[in-house]
Amino acid sequence: MIVAQRKNIPELLDIVEKHRKVLLLGCGTCVTVCLAGGQREVSIIASALRMAAKLKGRPLEVEELTIERQCDNVFLEQAAEAIKKADAVLSVGCGAGVQAIAERYSNKPVYAGLNTAFIGILEERGVWTEKCAACGECVLHEYGGICPITRCAKHMLNGPCSGSREDRCEVSPDRPCAWQLIYTRLKEIGQLDRLKELKKPKNWRSSQSGGVRKIVREDHRV
Amino acid sequence: MKPEVFEPGIVAFCCHYCAYSSADLAGVMRIQYPPNVRIIRTPCTGRLETEYFMKALENGADGVLVAGCLEGGCHFVEGNLCAKRRVNYTRDLLEEIGIEKERLRMVNISAAMARPLADTITDMVETIRKLGPNPLRKSELRPVLHSPAKDGTPNSELRNPRPETTAKNENGKKLQAAGSHTAQ
Numbered sequence: 117m118i119v120a121q122r123k124n125i126p127e128l129l130d131i132v133e134k135h136r137k138v139l140l141l142g143c144g145t146c147v148t149v150c151l152a153g154g155q156r157e158v159s160i161i162a163s164a165l166r167m168a169a170k171l172k173g174r175p176l177e178v179e180e181l182t183i184e185r186q187c188d189n190v191f192l193e194q195a196a197e198a199i200k201k202a203d204a205v206l207s208v209g210c211g212a213g214v215q216a217i218a219e220r221y222s223n224k225p226v227y228a229g230l231n232t233a234f235i236g237i238l239e240e241r242g243v244w245t246e247k248c249a250a251c252g253e254c255v256l257h258e259y260g261g262i263c264p265i266t267r268c269a270k271h272m273l274n275g276p277c278s279g280s281r282e283d284r285c286e287v288s289p290d291r292p293c294a295w296q297l298i299y300t301r302l303k304e305i306g307q308l309d310r311l312k313e314l315k316k317p318k319n320w321r322s323s324q325s326g327g328v329r330k331i332v333r334e335d336h337r338v
Numbered sequence: 339m340k341p342e343v344f345e346p347g348i349v350a351f352c353c354h355y356c357a358y359s360s361a362d363l364a365g366v367m368r369i370q371y372p373p374n375v376r377i378i379r380t381p382c383t384g385r386l387e388t389e390y391f392m393k394a395l396e397n398g399a400d401g402v403l404v405a406g407c408l409e410g411g412c413h414f415v416e417g418n419l420c421a422k423r424r425v426n427y428t429r430d431l432l433e434e435i436g437i438e439k440e441r442l443r444m445v446n447i448s449a450a451m452a453r454p455l456a457d458t459i460t461d462m463v464e465t466i467r468k469l470g471p472n473p474l475r476k477s478e479l480r481p482v483l484h485s486p487a488k489d490g491t492p493n494s495e496l497r498n499p500r501p502e503t504t505a506k507n508e509n510g511k512k513l514q515a516a517g518s519h520t521a522q
Contacts, residue, residue, distance in 0.1 A: 125434040156389065160431070163392040168435045170474050 117237070118146040118210045119244045120153060120230040125164045129172070131227045132165075132206055136175050139202035140165070140229070141195055141217070142182030143209035150244055152230050153208030155182040161208060161229065186213025192220055199224055252322030252329060258310060260301035265318075267294035273315040346400035346466035350375040350459070351390070353383045355413040357405030359449035364456050371456035372463040375403065382406070383444075384417020391428045391442055398475045401466040404444040405455065411448060418446065438469050 123131075132138045140162045148154030162178045169176035181198045185191040186209035199205055199221055207214045208229040218226045234246035249266045255273070256263055265271045269287040276295030279286030283296040302308050322329075352358040358379045364371065380386060383406030394402045404425055406418035422444055429439035443465075445458050 125431070156387065159389045160392055163389065163396045164431060164435050167392075167396050167437065167474055171436045 117149055117235070118212075118232060119150045119234050119236045119246070120147050120210050120232045122152055122157065122161065122208070122230055123228075125161075125168050128161070128165060128206065128229055129168050129174075129176075131229075132176070132204060133174075135203040135225070137177040137179070137201070137203045138165075139179045139181060139195075139198050139205045141186065141199075141205050141207045141209065142180075143186040143207075143213050144182055144184045145187075147209055147213075147230060148182075149238070151242075153210075158182050158208060186210075187216045189216070189220060192216060249323075251318075251320070253319060255315075255318070258315070259298045260305060260307060260310075262294060262298045262301055264294055264298065267292075267297070269294075273318060344467060344471060346374050346463055346471075347398070348375045348401040348403055348459075348462060348466060349394045349399045350377045350403040350405060351380050351383065351386055352377050353406045353413075353418070354379050354381055356407040356411070356449045356451075357445075357447040357455060360405075360447050360452050360455045363449065364452035367452050369452050369456045371459040374463045374466075375459050382412065382414045382417035383421035384412070384414055384419075386421055386424065388424050388428050388431070391425070392431075395432070395437065395441060395472065396474065398472055400469075400472045400475075401441045401443070401462060403459070403462050404442070405447050405458070406444065408446045408448050437473060440465055440469060441472070 140158050142148070142153050142155055142158035144154060147157075151157060158180050162180045165178050166176065179198060179202060181195055183191050183194050186207060195217075199217070202224075204225040204227065205217055205221070206227050206229045207217055209217075210230065211228065211232040214226055214228045217224075235248040235250055236244045236246045239245045246266055248263060251265055255265070264273055264275060268275055269285055269291070270277055272295065275298070276293060277286075280293035280296060281289075283293050285291040285293045299308075299311070302310055350357075352361060358377065361377055383404055386404060391402050391404075404421055406421050407413065409418060409422075412418045425442060425444040429442050432439045432442060443462060447455050447458065
């Protein structure tokens, strides 16, 4: 899922400073699961914004709404009425959600309330870690299901480097060495011989080097 | 009590298994504590969400007290530890907003600790008294602790100091029963 983090309250207040009536729009998918922009967070952030604005003597009305998915026009339609009534939308969805709103409501200012961070998983309660860089050409099958691009600080395809200490990355002692993880994993599944072959440089054309990426499925088009 | 003295209005979320019972015990023991608190019984402090603290303060409470079981003594094992983390998070959030974090406090009280509960409430009231009224109420007072008035008029009870004996609402009765302001 997409993991995001709330911007701090003074920054949010600055972002909406030109507006009196703001719709705080939450998203019920990824950012709900990562506790950044779901219904509960919308309620908390709205309260915080109202309080902070009031303390500064600024008139600010914050409406609250959370829809199932901001990045989908079908769901976004449910927010049409609320968006129409507001001066601006402060979206606490991911970057895709913010842009979906901006594209659909061309005359309405839309701002991002979250910093979209990465594609990751819930490691344990309250801890999320990045797992996928969305590079566009997955190599996970070659590395026992552990991504060297995302999880190795040097993105090494032919690791490890000589910097790891024990099983820790030299960049930060609280970060496990991805190549240690890959080695252990491949050993466990009996595929250590995969490490013997030299991996060729990765083709990064499928990544962001070519600008916006697009996938078209003709069989699903109408 | 002089009318010009600021009387804080404090919302106290008390766990059913400990602090609420200790408030009852304080009543039985005729221990007095300030009538500024409105006790809300919760099944466990772990049930309390950040929104509850935020809404209480947003709606004009001068302080919020969260009273849960002693650490290690939670009826639901670790509800009070969850509450502790949420309270700490909310205190940080209050600082971001520009409100004194001292307005929100968590304490651990067992069901037998009637005196410490009374002392805690007294201390909390004094802390809030020093801080002054909730800064959000300076310009406008929204109803708090009671159901909103239908005509939209602000609730004057909290803004204006009032004698202890005028607490006539349901919570006030509960407070008297639990806190025992006067010998009965």
